[in-house]
Structures are given as structure tokens and as C-alpha cells.
Amino acid sequence: MIEILTPAELVRARKTGALVADILQSLRGRARVGTNLLELDRWAREMILDAGAVSCYVDYAPSFGRGPFGHYICTAVNDAVLHGLPHDHALAEGDLLTLDLAVVLDGVAADSAISFVVGETAPPESLAMIETTERALAAGIAAAGPGARIGDLSSAIGTVLSEAGYPINVEFGGHGIGSTMHQDPHISNTGRAGRGYKLRPGLLLALEPWIMADTAELVTDPDGWTLRSVTGCRTAHSEHTIAITETGAEIMTLPTDSAR
Incomplete structure (x- = not known):
């Protein structure tokens, strides 16, 4: 399913996006050495419910997971990169933490x-990975606009990563989003320009470049959810929800001034 949002729905999308961004910024500020992943999940739950929003994760039960997910945020540490299931784990100095959050509001x-490094010690290799995913995300957004094709976004993202x-994994990537979290079209993190679905104003997309330092192969934890690098190398992941407008693309998931 591909949804095209009305102007009124796009107004609501901005509010949802700001909420997601503000929660992530709040959790980033609380994620210190010794913070437990379950504390982050509890804080996420409190902020989501206080805002009158609904988590996209608690009842999430796709075919590839061992569902339902049962938590409010994905917390991936070091070699974990996607669908990190919160568990009883205290963050350590220098950990590379990825927080992934999706909610529905109105x-x-x-x-x-x-993705960010916990504490005062930031390994240069980890910072380089994070910066690469952020640049790839910016390139994908810059390629988006009315008349562009999905392949244009994938090519822009993949060029930065490669x-x-x-290495680039193509099993998981970006996606359409609207009244539900995961919709068509799929947006691979590499691809050929000029191919795929043509973008239209009102379309919402979640772009999410992610990488592993030395492999493109994933392995699933016994929890049935957490995806890690098969070699145990570190990983990084950056994601924004954007709206296609008449003139380009607008980032929906920017924090408000009070959360910066």
C-alpha cells in the first residue's frame, strides 16, 4: 500500500515527527554510562503515552520477527544494528548506541x-561510521522531490556508503510510511538512478542508511529480533521521515527548539 497524504494529514505528520525527534533527543541526553536499556524503554513509554501517542512497536509482529516486539523503542548496542530488543544491559563507556523510534499520533x-557514542570516549572509527550514515541520509533527502524515482534516492545513499x-546490505532499508509504520515503496540503500516508483507530493518516506564496518551479513539474536553484524564489528544507523512536497522534500523528524 502507498498512501498520499492530504495537506491536513501533513500538518499532523509534522507534529508526529517532532514528537519522535524530541523523544530521541531526550533519551540521548539520558543515555549515560550505567544507564540500562530497559530504563530507556521505560522513559520512551512514558513520553509516548504522555503525548497521547501510540507506539508502533509494542504489538509489532512481522513475519521476520519473533513477535510481538513488546517494547517501545529499539536499542542497538555496538554490533547490533536493527530491531534491537531492549534488555537488562547497562551502557558502558564508548558504547555505540542506536535508538530507533516510531509512533503514531493523530x-x-x-x-x-x-546513532551516538556513550560517555566521553569516542573511537574515531565509530564517529566515522555515524558521520557516513548521516551524509548518506542527507544525500538521499537531497535526491528526493516530485518526479524523482526511488532509484534516485537509493543511488544517492549507496554512493556515499560505498x-x-x-559493504551494503539490501535486506532491510527505507520504506513508505503514513497511517502505519511500514508501507510500500521499499527504499534500498543502494540502487540504480532512474528506476522505480515516481515520487509525488504528499508521499511520506522513511530513509534509513545503516552500515556495518566490515560485512554486509546479519545474524539474528536468540531473542528473535536483534540483528547484529556476523563478524561482531560495530554498526551505525541514521533515519528521518520526509514528506515529498511540490518543490522538494521536507524533513518531518526534526526536534523542536526546546529539545535541541
């Missing part, structure tokens, strides 16, 4: 992810 969903020397 009938419209938004999805975003951030030129930085990272």
Missing part, C-alpha cells in the same frame, strides 16, 4: 533513528 506515523568503503 492517525499519522513517523519513524527516526540516531565510496566510504562500507
